[in-house]
Amino acid sequence: MSDLPKRVSIAEEGPREGFQSEKKMIPVADKVRLIEALAETGLKHIACVSYVNPKRVPTMADADEVAQAIRQKPGIEYSALWLNQQGLERALRGPLHVDGGVRVTASDTFSKKNIGKSVADALVEQRMSLKTFKDRGMPVEWGVILGAFGCNYEGELSTELILHRVQQALDEAELAGFKLTGIKLTDAMGWATPQSVYRLIGAVRSKWPELEVSLHLHDTRGTGMAAAYAGLQLGVTQFDASIAGLGGCPFAATDGAAGNICTEDFAFMCEEMGVETGLDIDRLIDAAKVAEEVVGRLLPGHVMRGGTLKAAKAKAAQKAAA
Incomplete structure (x- = not known):
């Protein structure tokens, strides 16, 4: 276990991961309003839409409209x-950035529920996508293991299985002429705990010390922030998060499926521990309030209500001086 990193990078998932689980349709203008509020916070990566089957995820039926309506600021991805492949081709026709990568779902049941295909069939189809990346000269540097920490359908997943999935991602990339430099471990099911983060990252690094590891954690069972802190202790520097804790995977098989760890809460925690994020916490709070307005309900973020310690200290000082 190492000292905490000096700086981390936080990628925003709220507009994509968040809106996909909403039961009501969100107007395009409101989606864009949130995305543009997030662009004022210092974030360098904002996931905006998913090109998926609108019958399965109705709230993403307007992905093309949203993508076209965003006024993109320089320096933000x-x-x-x-x-x-169909979704990839739609994405490539649009104005948004498309990441080249290899995705492997940890459990076969989740793969069928989430993607509509078994792990084996999804890998075969993904070879078309990898060929597309190769033909276009697009880099493929990251592998993504979906549901790496456990499965609400199949239960506990062995470390050996996850290492096998990582190897599959590496093999598929190599077969297509790419070499992965990193692995993202995701937890849409909300199973990650500090102990499982230590165990799984330790196992990956033991076998592939050259690979960078990033984390995509959800807070379904209230352990998301603790798991993220464990990642920090291990020196992880790339995290996904969702403004105000918005979201949740619609195929995670739990009524309490929550969004990613809350962006402003995680950024606040990092900054208070001396880990730089490059983000403006006050503007993140403003964006979190926009997110609540857009969805029309309370969201689980804490700092948006409690405020920063900087503000609390200033208020206390004013009272003491009065």
Whole structure:
């Protein structure tokens, strides 16, 4: 276990991961309003839409409209998610950034629920996407293991299985002429705890010490922030988060599926521990309030209500001086 990193990078997932789980349709203008509020916070990566089947995820039916409506600021990567070749082709026709990568779902059941294909079939189809990246000269540097910490359908997943999935990602990339430099471990199911983060990252690094590891954690069972802190202790410097804790995977098989760890809460914690994020916490709070306005309900973020310690200290000092 190492000292905490000096700086971390936080990628915003709220507009994509968040809106996909909403039961009501969110107007395009409101989605864009949140994305543009996030662009004022110092974030360098904002996931905006998913190019997925609108019958399965109705709130992403307007992905093309949202993508076209965003007024992109220089220096920010506005991205689109895709899950199959059809989605990739739609994404490539649009104005948003498309990441080249290899995705492997940890459990076969979650793969069928989330993607509509078994792990084996999804890997075969993904070879078309990798060929597309190769033909276009697009880099493929990251592998993503979906549901790496456990499965609400199949239960506990062995470390050996996850290492096998990482190897599959590496093999598929190599087969297509790419070499992965990093692995993102994701937890849409909300199973990650500090102990499982230590165990799984330790196992990955033991076998592939050259690979960078990033984390995409959810807070379904209230352990997301603790798991993120464990990641910090291990020197992880790349995290996904969601403004105000917005979101949740619609195929995670739990009524309490929560969004990613809350962006402003995680950024606040990092900054208070001396870990730089490059983010403006006050503007993140403003964006979190926009997120609540857009969805029309309270969201689980804490700092947006409690405020920063800087503000609390200033208020206390004023009272003491009065």
